[in-house]
Amino acid sequence: MKIFKIYRFICVILLSFILILTTNQLKLNAYNSFLSTNEHHHGLILAKISNNDLNYFTNLGLMKGHLLVGKELLNLSEYEQSEPHFGHPVDEIYGDLEPQLKTRNIPAFNQDLITLHELVKFSPQDPKVSYQYDLAMKKIDQAIAFLPESKRQNPEFIIKVITKLLNIAQEEYSAAIITNKIVEIIEYQDAKGFALYSDILFNSIQNNLSTENPSLAKKLALNLKEIKQVFPSAKAPPKAVIAPEGFSQLVSQFTI
Numbered sequence: 001m002k003i004f005k006i007y008r009f010i011c012v013i014l015l016s017f018i019l020i021l022t023t024n025q026l027k028l029n030a031y032n033s034f035l036s037t038n039e040h041h042h043g044l045i046l047a048k049i050s051n052n053d054l055n056y057f058t059n060l061g062l063m064k065g066h067l068l069v070g071k072e073l074l075n076l077s078e079y080e081q082s083e084p085h086f087g088h089p090v091d092e093i094y095g096d097l098e099p100q101l102k103t104r105n106i107p108a109f110n111q112d113l114i115t116l117h118e119l120v121k122f123s124p125q126d127p128k129v130s131y132q133y134d135l136a137m138k139k140i141d142q143a144i145a146f147l148p149e150s151k152r153q154n155p156e157f158i159i160k161v162i163t164k165l166l167n168i169a170q171e172e173y174s175a176a177i178i179t180n181k182i183v184e185i186i187e188y189q190d191a192k193g194f195a196l197y198s199d200i201l202f203n204s205i206q207n208n209l210s211t212e213n214p215s216l217a218k219k220l221a222l223n224l225k226e227i228k229q230v231f232p233s234a235k236a237p238p239k240a241v242i243a244p245e246g247f248s249q250l251v252s253q254f255t256i
Contacts, residue, residue, distance in 0.1 A: 061165050162254065
């Protein structure tokens with residue numbers, strides 16, 4: 001009887017020990033699962049923030065592309081053709097951008113864009129156009145400057161922005177051309193404007209990229225040069241320099 005009691009006591013101790021181990025393991029598994037889930041959630045948040053920055057900069061870049069090609073058309077005295085490009089930033093883009101401007105506490109500048117558009121529409125030769133153009137560009141640059149310099153000077157991030165701009169340019173170019181003829185002039189000009197600003201953006205990080213990866217910097221610079229040659233002027237030529245398929249191939253080559 002005494003031996004049986006001792007045996008039973010040992011069994012109870014062993015069972016208790018096993019139960020403690022099992023409970024601790026379950027707690028550890030739950031904790032690891034919690035960490036994994038929250039790391040994943042945190043990663044999604046970071047990705048969302050990064051994606052917001054990318055879309056934010058891309059929208060501002062589209063605005064600048066429109067204004068650049070519009071100004072080029074004004075300089076060519078193509079007043080009627082220039083007008084839509086001064087309207088697109090406020091009519092097509094600003095509404096999508098506005099929530100992010102508010103989130104980032106960036107002063108609104110839609111009225112500056114509206115004033116510029118109205119000047120170009122009703123009195124394109126007015127000396128005030130040049131002043132209002134510079135002001136609108138300055139407001140867009142100030143909105144871009146709200147992004148940290150570490151991001152604005154980061155070649156990887158800027159290349160992503162340029163890639164998005166060029167992909168949109170490719171869509172516009174494809175919509176403009178039928179059987180090697182430019183049938184949608186505004187879309188052709190949109191594509192030129194986005195290519196123009198893509199080149200300006202690349203120039204802003206070319207030195208940094210040349211230091212980090214000289215061969216890549218050279219490759220992308222040559223690629224952008226070929227893309228710009230597709231648009232000899234903001235005034236659409238009688239025939240397209242290259243077919244949409246060829247332009248798509250050029251755009252696809254702008255990659256890391």
